[in-house]
Amino acid sequence: MSLFDDDFYSASRTFGGSRWKIDGRRIYGRTATRHFDIRTIAAVVAIASGVALLVGWTLGLRSAGSVLSTEERIVRAVERVMPAVVSVVSSVTGGGASEGPSFAIGVGSGVVFEKAGGRARIITNQHVVQNASKVEVVLDDGTRQPATVLGGDVFTDLAVLETDGKNVRRVAEFGDSRNLRPGETAIAVGSPLGLGLSQSITIGVISGPQRRIPVSLDADGRYDWEMDVIQTDAAINVGNSGGALANLDGKVIGINSMKIAETGVEGLGFALPIHQVLPVVEELVRHGKVLRPKIGIRAVELDVYENRSALGLPESVREGLVVIGEVEEPAASAGLKAGDVIVELDGRPVGSMLELRQYLYGRKKIGDKLEITFYRNGKKETVTIRLGEY
Structure with a gap:
């Protein structure tokens, strides 16, 4: 078994001039100066101790409230990103198009990134749909419908799907994966272990914002490529491939892709950083492949x-x-x-x-x-x- 176990992959890798928009807000502070008449000083001194007590009590309430607000932020982040995450079911037929039933070969996840002209487009991992003769997506409301593969790329392990957008409620928003810090909250959303546990979430932190790991594209145990990834300890399990790694604002910062699957190893999952994902997606939509x-x-x-x-x-x-x-x-x-x-x-x-x-x-x-x-x-x-x- 190789260090990066392929069994994880399913349940059976400035945006100037592109369509993408990511975080980029500046917050400006402003201070005010107030001048007191000397006659007010005595009154200020007289109530100083009372103000101190009031401030202390108020800060105590704010401290307690901050814990609750963090929990509420997680809940709101999940509510924001979850409708944009779908399950992806890949199948093969018994022979030709009319020769027997389809057999599911894997269940992964995907992230809706665009909706236009009655169609919706979805990011997933290439290994989730590779060699599939039939692909379906299951939306957050349980609607199951066919999807087509617009393009895929083995080097970045990314693919783009297209499906009917009628029942798609939400398109994902993207955060900035270029300036992540260790310890930031990470929320993984996907379908671990198949459709029975779709729309599952796990919470963790960013363990390593910028990692480079070796991979074997031919699955022969010899490393012949390297991928830039985000390391997280948010539990990533079989079927999470192609799902969202989101921040506390509910914005997608990565596409869950792999984990280390070895006995005695826990909490080592990896996601493709969204700032590298989006240019690849652009090429897959335009050309069906990445031109190299x-x-x-x-x-x-x-x-x-x-x-x-x-x-x-x-x-x-x-x-x-x-x-x-x-x-x-x-x-x-x-x-x-x-x-x-x-x-x-x-x-x-x-x-x-x-x-x-x-x-x-x-x-x-x-x-x-x-x-x-x-x-x-x-x-x-x-x-x-x-x-x-x-």
């Missing part, structure tokens, strides 16, 4: 390649990526072939898929040139390609 640069190869790390001796590599070559399978464009036009061992990108050593993706997606754009250094039959070669679209 593409080399056009599949590769495995040299240290796990089973037939290293056949590559004819010099003894000094310890790390690299072995090209496997069919080579696609633009790598094919550059002459790359299966069995080539890539060791550098733009003169920078590369030894893992994680390093390749970090450089490619973090520093390059579609259409950029990329210099690839590789070994073929023991000979070192270099080619330059113009990156395509993934």
Whole structure:
């Protein structure tokens, strides 16, 4: 079992010019000065002790009231965000569209982010709907209705759904996940353990506002990507994937996505920060995918390649990526072939898929040139390609 257990995922990753609006209020204070006539001083002194007693008693009431107001803020926050959280049911059919009934393969959660033209759009996790032939959503009032997948992205684990907006009562409001502090209240809303416990909430705190964790996109136990997340101790359970992590104002600050599932480990849940989620959602709505640069190869790390001796590599070559399978464009036009061992990108050593993706997606754009250094039959070669679209 890997550190970040995939069994969690279901029950069976300035906004200038975009549509988004997040917190950004300034509060200005104002002071007033009052001048007393000297004749009032004696009266002020005379009642000073009484005022002190009154102030002390009043502060006591305010202190007691502050506890109640915190509880009330939680209740109001839940009332504000809960109608915007739905359950997401993914199913597969027994065969073709007309070959037998559908079988549910997972239940997750989703957050309504937009309602227009009679339609509602929902954020969820990609793994909740991946490989599903049928997707339905269950609204906060129990209405169950079909949904379509507009787009998804495995690297950020995000997907966008669209459904009939007639019975959707609330669209989520978004908070600012860029300036979270450890200890702030966090409210997780979703459908843990399936539809029987839909619209459940758990309360905790922000344990770590900015974490980066390794993930295995291929679920093979080898970490080949990293994700920026918010760490919380609010209980996140099976089926919470795609649900809301909200603040005390009932505004969504993250999309619940994963937890550490190991014996003896509790209170380690992770949500995708909303300021990183929204630009991805924008692309998924517009293109159905996130546009990224593409080399056009599949590769495995040299240290796990089973037939290293056949590559004819010099003894000094310890790390690299072995090209496997069919080579696609633009790598094919550059002459790359299966069995080539890539060791550098733009003169920078590369030894893992994680390093390749970090450089490619973090520093390059579609259409950029990329210099690839590789070994073929023991000979070192270099080619330059113009990156395509993934």
